[in-house]
Amino acid sequence: xxxxxxxxxxxxxxxxxxxxxxxxxxxxxxxxxxxxxxxxxxxxxxxxxxxxxxxxxxxxxxxxxxxxxxxxxxxxxxxxxxxxxxxxxxxxxxxxxxxxxxxxxxxxxxxxxxxxxxxxxxxxxxxxxxxxxxxxxxxxxxxxxxxxxxxxxxxxxxxxxxxxxxxxxxxxxxxxxxxxxxxxxxxxxxxxxxxxxxxxxxxxxxxxxxxxxxxxxxxxxxxxxxxxxxxxxxxxxxxxxxxxxxxxxxxxxxxxxxxxxxxxxxxxxxxxxxxxxxxxxxxxxxxxxxxxxxxxxxxxxxxxxxxxxxxxxxxxxxxxxxxxxxxxxxxxxxxxxxxxxxxxxxxxxxxxxxxxxxxxxxxxxxxxxxxxxxxxxxxxxxxxxxxxxxxxxxxxxxxxxxxxxxxxxxxxxxxxxxxxxxxxxxxxxxxxxxxxxxxxxxxxxxxxxxxxxxxxxxxxxxxxxxxxxxxxxxxxxxxxxxxxxxxxxxxxxxxxxxxxxxxxxxxxxxxxxxxxxxxxxxxxxxxxxxxxxxxxxxxxxxxxxxxxxxxxxxxxxxxxxxxxxxxxxxxxxxxxxxxxxxxxxxxxxxxxxxxxxxxxxxxxxxxxxxxxxxxxxxxxxxxxxxxxxxxxxxxxxxxxxxxxxxxxxxxxxxxxxxxxxxxxxxxxxxxxxxxxxxxxxxxxxxxxxxxxxxxxxxxxxxxxxxxxxxxxxxxxxxxxxxxxxxxxxxxxxxxxxxxxxxxxxxxxxxxxxxxxxxxxxxxx
Amino acid sequence: xxxxxxxxxxxxxxxxxxxxxxxxxxxxxxxxxxxxxxxxxxxxxxxxxxxxxxxxxxxxxx
Numbered sequence: 041x042x043x044x045x046x047x048x049x050x051x052x053x054x055x056x057x058x059x060x061x062x063x064x065x066x067x068x069x070x071x072x073x074x075x076x077x078x079x080x081x082x083x084x085x086x087x088x089x090x091x092x093x094x095x096x097x098x099x100x101x102x103x104x105x106x107x108x109x110x111x112x113x114x115x116x117x118x119x120x121x122x123x124x125x126x127x128x129x130x131x132x133x134x135x136x137x138x139x140x141x142x143x144x145x146x147x148x149x150x151x152x153x154x155x156x157x158x159x160x161x162x163x164x165x166x167x168x169x170x171x172x173x174x175x176x177x178x179x180x181x182x183x184x185x186x187x188x189x190x191x192x193x194x195x196x197x198x199x200x201x202x203x204x205x206x207x208x209x210x211x212x213x214x215x216x217x218x219x220x221x222x223x224x225x226x227x228x229x230x231x232x233x234x235x236x237x238x239x240x241x242x243x244x245x246x247x248x249x250x251x252x253x254x255x256x257x258x259x260x261x262x263x264x265x266x267x268x269x270x271x272x273x274x275x276x277x278x279x280x281x282x283x284x285x286x287x288x289x290x291x292x293x294x295x296x297x298x299x300x301x302x303x304x305x306x307x308x309x310x311x312x313x314x315x316x317x318x319x320x321x322x323x324x325x326x327x328x329x330x331x332x333x334x335x336x337x338x339x340x341x342x343x344x345x346x347x348x349x350x351x352x353x354x355x356x357x358x359x360x361x362x363x364x365x366x367x368x369x370x371x372x373x374x375x376x377x378x379x380x381x382x383x384x385x386x387x388x389x390x391x392x393x394x395x396x397x398x399x400x401x402x403x404x405x406x407x408x409x410x411x412x413x414x415x416x417x418x419x420x421x422x423x424x425x426x427x428x429x430x431x432x433x434x435x436x437x438x439x440x441x442x443x444x445x446x447x448x449x450x451x452x453x454x455x456x457x458x459x460x461x462x463x464x465x466x467x468x469x470x471x472x473x474x475x476x477x478x479x480x481x482x483x484x485x486x487x488x489x490x491x492x493x494x495x496x497x498x499x500x501x502x503x504x505x506x507x508x509x510x511x512x513x514x515x516x517x518x519x520x521x522x523x524x525x526x527x528x529x530x531x532x533x534x535x536x537x538x539x540x541x542x543x544x545x546x547x548x549x550x551x552x553x554x555x556x557x558x559x560x561x562x563x564x565x566x567x568x569x570x571x572x573x574x575x576x577x578x579x580x581x582x583x584x585x586x587x588x589x590x591x592x593x594x595x596x597x598x599x600x601x602x603x604x605x606x607x608x609x610x611x612x613x614x615x616x617x618x619x620x621x622x623x624x625x626x627x628x629x630x631x632x633x634x635x636x637x638x639x640x641x642x643x644x645x646x647x648x649x650x651x652x653x654x655x656x657x658x659x660x661x662x663x664x665x666x667x668x669x670x671x672x673x674x675x676x677x678x679x680x681x682x683x684x685x686x687x688x689x690x691x692x693x694x695x696x697x698x699x700x701x702x703x704x705x706x707x708x709x710x711x712x713x714x715x716x717x718x719x720x721x722x723x724x725x726x727x728x729x730x731x732x733x734x735x736x737x738x739x740x741x742x743x744x745x746x747x748x749x750x751x752x753x754x755x756x757x758x759x760x761x762x763x764x765x766x767x768x769x770x771x772x773x774x775x776x777x778x779x780x781x782x783x784x785x786x787x788x789x790x791x792x793x794x795x796x797x798x799x800x801x802x803x804x
Numbered sequence: 805x806x807x808x809x810x811x812x813x814x815x816x817x818x819x820x821x822x823x824x825x826x827x828x829x830x831x832x833x834x835x836x837x838x839x840x841x842x843x844x845x846x847x848x849x850x851x852x853x854x855x856x857x858x859x860x861x862x863x864x865x866x
Contacts, residue, residue, distance in 0.1 A: 379865070380864070380865050381865060384861075384864065384865055421828075749812060749818060750809065753808065757812065760847075769847065769849070786852075787856050788860050789826070789859070793824045
């Protein structure tokens with residue numbers, strides 16, 4: 041986990057926007073923008089003053105480095121920050137600084153030069169109540185500002201800001217050497233003698249022009265060091281911090297250049313909007329104009345994770361806090377601190393891996409979540425109920441009633457084949473035709489295609505069950521080897537991605553590439569003018585060959601396609617990671633977001649995407665629906681969880697009979713009870729992922745043990761049975777041979793010691 | 805208890821009696837309808853979807 045922890049050093053969540061990064065004073069324009077939107081000019085003024093000391097001088101002279109850095113420059117005009125700043129200066133009515141009654145501090149400061157840099161330095165330390173003396177060789181303060189501005193602008197600002205601060209100003213006093221000042225007991229000297237001024241032997245070209253003379257710290261800065269006016273003032277301000285550090289801890293440090301901000305703005309927010317031109321004669325904005333111009337700011341901040349990752353977005357967590365919560369959750373349950381704050385979202389993540397692809401800081405949060413799932417499973421902390429349904433489903437798909445491993449029917453040799461069709465376990469559960477029809481077509485093109493029908497084992501990977509996953513992969517590898525290591529033709533992109541990672545020795549190719557390459561001739565679909573969008577599953581992100589094959593097949597069928605706004609750069613449909621039991625609202629949220637990527641109906645090529653969209657009313661068909669005329673208008677009723685099993689059995693039976701002319705030896709258990717339920721109850725049962733087999737087990741338990749309650753008013757029985765991690769309750773009535781089901785509900789909590797009651801042990 | 809249930813085995817009305825529950829290694833007791841004779845437990849759906857679901861969610865993150 042440490043490996044992941046270190047990556048978070050690169051997180052850019054707190055990196056400042058481009059404008060603030062370019063600003064000599066690092067003025068927080070995001071803060072000013074908020075205040076402008078509320079027309080709070082006085083507080084906006086304070087923000088600027090706190091950063092730049094002399095706001096009127098800065099507003100008048102700043103060449104707006106921020107605007108040159110503004111991301112809007114790439115599409116139209118920068119946000120007119122300088123004009124907004126001038127508007128703040130014009131509209132602010134309370135410019136008087138606060139007066140603080142602070143005790144005087146020990147420390148004598150000398151400033152040589154009363155230019156803008158020296159005055160900025162002097163102000164900061166005078167406001168901290170150090171004893172400050174400014175030496176100026178001429179008869180006036182302001183230095184080169186006299187050449188740049190009307191004198192009243194800067195003199196008024198100096199007077200305004202210094203009105204509550206005390207400092208000694210010695211005009212017409214030229215300092216010839218620093219020795220005299222050190223002898224006078226000054227602790228710090230700031231040399232700000234301006235462009236071409238005396239440097240007193242300090243190397244002004246060095247990176248840190250400062251040195252000790254005896255016990256006195258001497259700093260040089262401002263125009264003397266080649267800075268322009270704004271950076272000269274910024275120097276004075278930042279060196280004042282170094283001076284105070286020296287006074288407090290006696291450490292000589294020149295302000296270090298700050299590393300460049302790594303902010304990455306969300307360019308999706310950029311839409312062309314021209315800058316607002318001020319209509320007032322004085323060249324400043326009206327209130328409305330200021331709000332309109334401030335609104336052009338897209339508030340650059342690195343929020344790629346929040347905008348792109350569904351998990352970060354839904355749980356409203358920044359990755360750094362997720363990191364800490366995940367580490368805590370991965371502690372052993374007997375550890376001193378054993379809270380599991382990340383348990384819910386760790387088990388909810390769709391594992392679509394989009395975030396790791398787009399994070400500008402290269403933080404692999406997706407892999408961290410996956411590792412954490414394995415870790416918490418090893419520690420025995422994963423709630424078993426979260427994925428019980430899917431693990432039982434996998435067991436069924438790999439069981440004798442559903443799985444097939446057979447060489448091609450015409451194979452007369454050693455059972456080895458060149459290719460094997462690997463449809464995955466969900467396609468046939470949805471509709472057996474999704475497997476039968478493509479397989480027949482494959483055989484018509486290439487007789488040496490075997491069949492490997494089973495689960496790829498992704499549910500155990502998503503569950504983080506390392507031991508079982510290794511076991512399942514070993515079985516899969518054995519099946520593949522027994523078929524002669526064929527090239528696997530994959531119909532499910534998640535299976536393909538999974539095998540690429542865990543069975544890399546097996547060559548795989550998508551069914552859609554094979555169909556495109558082997559000359560599939562699609563029937564033209566009569567679907568009118570309707571535009572469709574291909575929804576690439578997250579598991580096929582960046583899989584260009586498969587993606588173009590699907591588009592080519594759709595085009596052959598005459599389906600007019602329109603790409604989604606960001607192509608394949610989107611997260612999962614909601615199914616991935618099997619997190620719907622841990623957080624069903626999250627699955628709905630993600631599915632809704634993906635459904636709204638386009639108003640067009642979707643063509644999908646993942647059966648899970650098909651399920652997710654169809655279940656929620658988003659028109660979507662599988663590409664196989666269109667190519668093999670299976671359910672091309674998407675009107676088929678979704679099979680229930682029980683029907684998914686019977687579909688799998690039927691698929692195996694049909695394939696054995698039609699392709700291999702064999703009878704299926706394995707027969708499903710006869711249904712012991714004839715269940716009757718209303719459509720409402722059937723829907724509830726299905727939504728709760730309860731199999732009819734589970735209901736039968738509860739009834740069986742009830743009927744054989746007699747452990748049930750009876751409602752005398754309606755004669756209904758109620759009984760329960762714990763199956764795995766889940767307790768199933770069934771309310772039923774008996775009508776001849778039929779069992780009418782009135783209610784079914786489940787919980788995860790175990791009922792304990794029911795058999796021990798009143799000191800007696802009861803037979804259950 | 806809204807439903808007036810009867811233990812089908814003992815033919816006596818259920819009463820509110822403590823029962824023991826366990827979830828993710830945490831054990832606790834709560835009053836639920838039980839048969840006073842044989843101890844059979846019956847948990848109403850309202851309890852399952854209400855307090856029980858809340859406690860399950862709480863424990864999962866604890």
